[in-house]
Amino acid sequence: MANEQETYKYLPAKLAQKLQVAGISVRKPMAGMRQSQHRSDSLGASVEFAEYREYHPGDPLKRIDWSVYARTDRYVIREAFKEVSARCFVLLDVSRSMDFSHSGPMTKLDYAKYLAAAMMFVMVNQNDSAALITFDNDMKEYFEPTTTPMGLKPALQHLEEAEAAGAGNIEAALHKTAELVSGRSFIVIISDFLQSSEEVLRGFHHLHHDGMDVTVFHIMDPSELTLPMSGLTELKDMESDEKLTVDIEEVRDMYVMQVNRHIEYLQKNCMNMQMDYLFSDTNKPVHELILQRSF
Amino acid sequence: MGFGFPIFLWFLPLAGLPVIFHLMMRRRQKRMEFPSVMFFLKADPRMHSKRRIRELLLLLTRILIILVLLLTLARPSLKSVPGIGGQLAVAIVVDNSASMDGQGDRNHTKLELAVIAARDLVDALGEDSRGAIIPLVPDKAIDVPLELSGDKDRLKDFIDRVRRTEARAEPANAFARIRSVFDDAPDGMGRAVHVFTDLHQAAWDHAGYDHNIFDEQIDVVFHRLESPERTGANATIESIKAPQQLMLPGHTYDIEVTIANNSENSAEVRINYEDSLGATSSERVPLEAGTSELMRYPFTPDEPGAHWMMIGIEGDAFRSDNRAGIGFICKTGAEVHFAGERPEYGLFPQAISPTGTGRYTSLRPIYKDTHEMMNFANEDAGRPAMIVSTWRRLGEFTEEQTRTLQNYLHDGGRLFVVPSVEAYTTSPPAPPDWIGASPLQYRSPGELVVAHILDSESDIWQGLRDDDGNVALRYFLMDRFSELEVDEESYNLLAGIGRRRPILARRNFGEGRIFVSGMAFDRDWTAFATDPSGIMVVMLHNIAIAGTSVIRGPENIGVAAGEEIGGIAGPHEPIRIDSLIGDTLNVTFPPGIRPSVARAGAYLLHKGDRTYSLSVRAAPEEAMQKYVEGEKLPFLGDTPHHIAHLSPSRDFRRSLERHFVGLSLFLPLALLLVALWALEGWLATTHKKRSRKIAHGNTDLIEKEPAAAERRKSA
Incomplete structure (x- = not known):
């Protein structure tokens, strides 16, 4: 597998090596088909205690909890949660705004691709399944969940070909994802979230309502945070083509304030919905961000 | 508005530089793609328009900074003349008219105060300024050149030369000289006019100009000298007149002098007389308030040439209207041309000159044939005092002679037409129509006929009046005569048997006179001719030379x-x-x-x-105590000017300093410049300071969003 990994641009061996120690756990019960390490709502064989129930004739005798019988003189069966695998859907924003790099080492899209590849690798590596969905204002590409590294190949190859284009609509993409994904799954959203925070949150609510475990990776170029440019500049919106002439020094503080509010708002609401929210600029190494989610 | 260094105004177009830079910066502004402008618009939906407004404000402020900077360097003042440090051409006008000889304060006349003030003004002039001294009344008796000079000592010397005159000021003349001075001033030099005057009505209270005298903005300041009320009586010489006639040696002429008391007090003044013959006299003359006195001074020139007479008044309160002079040119002699032979005129030629040479009377009879008459053309030297002709010979003049005769009369000549002594034997011939008179039939009634004087006011009786002015001759007797038929509208009847039977008449012809007589001046015609009192001699002399001059035009x-x-x-x-x-x-x-x-x-x-x-x-109106009140002079029309009270010397110096310094706008403009600079700095950098620090990673400055910053820092 290591040899094969060398061939993927966004999953280099060095990164895969660092991710060997990473493990992703989910907060909510999953609805996986295979036995694995994630708790599910159904009961089964595992070490994680769920409940005691009365013995019914026909139950295997070996399941009677004799220690309880010794204390209470009752036959009870010890039940445990079933541990299943998780289905991870990585949603990658490939809208036009992601193709931006000013202060960072790479574009947001490149960074997001590394992150998506890493997430899929880690999930598959821990016997979960991973799928890839790219979107801008709609779902663009969908790669079925796979549990093997070989199965990731189409998705990883697609990452190398995918280009940023079109205006983004995160809310619409999330609604579509919620309709597509059945059962409780692990949703990873990687985007710059350059959309009204209320609209984004409507999409989050849909996923939350469907019982999805959601992790949000908010990616921005460092320059988007501090506007290190200077002088009179005509800015052209990469998605809407709207132009705005500003004196950077003049508007910087107001801009930064608005960006921070946006981030703060998303973070706060993600916490309210028990979603993991991780913010990063493109300077941060991808494996560190993954490890941040791991622990 | 004046400027100390107007050269900086040439740089005012530099105020357009910010506009150029602005346009250049717009062309050079950076363009970049940015993920989203939503945060900018979220921060301020009107950011774009606000930025444009601030940009325009900044541009405007920068333009104003350059403008105000240049104006400040140009050292503006609110006066219309440049202040200290500027170049200024100042016309210093000193009123030297007669009224300025009046008392100004206890110790000085107004002219003396004006001179002191003018010297102060010269002292107050800036080093680069130049002055010109202009006496209000042109005075050729003093040497004050019409020039601009920067030499203060020289200017003050000119001021000291200004003396009182007896003249009325003609401001138009003075302003013409001022313009001449300013025309010679270098371009770019400021101009100012300072007039030291009492603003006498005679000079200033009449319409002079109805437009601005100067093409440019010139500071015109009148320093008014106050005129204390004069209490004493004032006498003035209203007129001095010599008889308008040919002046000849040996003849006596009465010079008439009118002395008037135009004040409200009675006066007793002394009239002093002096003439070119060395004669002097002095007499006291009482004059009631508002009355005048006609005085006659006989003058008999002893020889040809120029003669003069001066009259002066002493003992009144104002001296500059107390003198008058009169001059006359006494001719060597004059000819009286007789047409024809001497016998035709009886005693007439003898009355003109007893010796026939002009001795004693300066009139010399010349006899000419009719065809030789009127050959003097238009030369003054050959023009006779009078032409005498008989009625018959007058009709013999050719057309050309008649035309010359008419021209001679037009120019002031005299024609006397008389009957020939022998005329009674023939019928009188018809004279030319243009004469307007003709004799009727000669008569010799055998008894003396009385001819009365019909016009006793005529100047031919000059010298024949008694002390009451009445003509001593009331009538004369005639043996022979011819009544005259005259055009009553043009002829004035001097003597006649009655008003309807004239014997002697006169008419004016142009500037000259025509006398016509129905009586010859000979003993066979009238006893009047042999009257031992010489009445006829005086009358004929008056006819020959009284009235108008024989020389063309007034002398x-x-x-x-x-x-x-x-x-x-x-x-x-x-x-x-x-x-x-x-x-x-x-x-x-x-x-x-x-x-x-x-x-x-x-x-x-x-x-x-x-x-x-x-x-x-002397100009009598200058004695009136009437001065222009108010703040505007009718004479100057629309020319901007300012009337200032001439204060005592020390205050005047201070006011001059203030005037020349003006209200400097340097400090207010400098403060405005600083304020504009501060505004420009605020507009340009207020938002940038914080932004720059944020750009360098110090996001703690974003006070409203500390949590996000903290979180990212920890991340």
Whole structure:
């Protein structure tokens, strides 16, 4: 597998090596088909205690909890949660705004691709399944969940070909994802979230309502945070083509304030919905961000 | 508004530089793609328009900074003249008219105060300024050149030369000289006019200009000298007149002088007389308030040439209207041309000149054949004092002779038409129609017929009046005569048997006179001719020389001091004035300049080959105590000017300093410049300071969003 990994641009061996120690756990019960390490709502064989129930004739005798019988003189069966695998859907924003790099080492899209590849690798590596969905204002590409590294190949190859284009609509993409994904799954959203925070949150609510475990990776170029440019500049919106002439020094503080509010708002609401929210600029190494989610 | 360094105003177009830079910066502004502009618009939906407004404000502020900076460097002042440090051409006008001889304060006349103030003004001039001293009344008796000078000592010397005159000021003349001075001033030099005057009504209270005298903005300041009320009586010489007639040696002429008391107090003044013959007299004359006195001074020139007479008044409260002079040119002699032979005129020629040579009377009879008459053309030298003709010979004149005769009369000549002594034997011939008179049938009734004097006011009776002015001759007797038929509208009847039967009559013909007689002046015709009292001699002399001059045009010009002498006939030639008595003058005025004389006296005025006597009296209106009140002078019309009270010397110096410094706008403009600079700095950098620190990673400055910053820092 290591040899094969060398061939993927966004999953280099060095990164895969660092991710060997990473493990992703989910907060909510999953609805996986295979036995694995994630708790599910159904009961089964595992070490994680769920409940005691009365013995019914026909139950295997070996399941009677004799220690309880010794204390209470009752036959009870010890039940445990079933541990299943998780289905991870990585949603990658490939809208036009992601193709931006000013202060960072790479574009947001490149960074997001590394992150998506890493997430899929880690999930598959821990016997979960991973799928890839790219979107801008709609779902663009969908790669079925796979549990093997070989199965990731189409998705990883697609990452190398995918280009940023079109205006983004995160809310619409999330609604579509919620309709597509059945059962409780692990949703990873990687985007710059350059959309009204209320609209984004409507999409989050849909996923939350469907019982999805959601992790949000908010990616921005460092320059988007501090506007290190200077002088009179005509800015052209990469998605809407709207132009705005500003004196950077003049508007910087107001801009930064608005960006921070946006981030703060998303973070706060993600916490309210028990979603993991991780913010990063493109300077941060991808494996560190993954490890941040791991622990 | 004046400027100390107006050169900086040339740089005002530099104020357009910010606009150019602005446009250049717009062209050079960066363009970049940015993920989203939503945060900018979220921060301020009107950011774009606000930025444009601030940009325009910044541009405007920068333009204003350059403008105000240049204006500040130009050292503006609110005065219309440049302040200290600027160049200024100042016309300093000192009113030297007669009224300025009045008392100004206890110890000085107004003119003396004006001189002191003018010297102060010269001292107050800036180092780069220049001045010109302009006496309000042109005074050729003092040497004050019409020039701009930066030498203060020289200017003060000119001021000290200004003396009182007896003239009325002609401000138009002074302002013409001011313009001439300013025309010579270098370009770029400021201009100002300072007039030290009492603003006498005679000079200033009449419409002079109805437009701005100057093409440019010039500071015109009148420093008014106050005129304390004069209490004493004032007498003035209203007029001095010599008889308008040919002046000949040996003849006596009455010079009439009118002395008036135009004050409200009675006066007793002394009248002093002096003439060119060395005669002097002095007499006390009482004058009631508001009355005048006519005084006659007989004058008998003893020889040909220029003669003069000066009259002066002593003992009144104002001295600058107390003198008058009169001059006259006494001819060597004059001819009386008789048409025909001497016997035709009886005793007439003998009455004109007993010796026949002109001795004693300066009139010399000349007898000419009819065809030789009128050959003097238009030359003054050959023109006779009078032409005498008989009725018959008058009809024998050719057309050309008649035309010459008419021209001679038009120019002031005299024609006397009488019957020939022998005429009673023939019927009187019909004279030419243009004469307007003709004799009827000669009569010799055998008894004496009385002819009465019909016009006792005529000047032919001059010298024949008693002390009451009545003509001593009331009638005369005639043996022979011819009544005259005259055009009653044109002829004045001098004597006759009755008003309907005239014997002697006169009419004016142009400037000249025509006398017609129905009586010959001989013993066979009238006893009047042999009257031992010499009445006929006097009358005929008066007819020959009284009234108008035989020389074309007036010979004696009378003006008030300061009055421009105009109406002198002749070609475009310079005029020279020499003094007989009065200011010592020998000055030539170029052609086109109307001369004037500043003081009373008698002068000779030469133009071409003609010489006139010029009689100058003090300007009587200057004695009136009437001055222009208010803040505007009618004379100046729309010319901006300012009237300031001339304060005592020390205060005046201070006010001059304030005037020349003006209200400097340097400090206010400098403060405005600082304020603009601060505004520009605020507009340009207020938002940038915080932004720059944020750009360098110090996001703690974003006070409202500490949590996000903290979180990212920890991340």
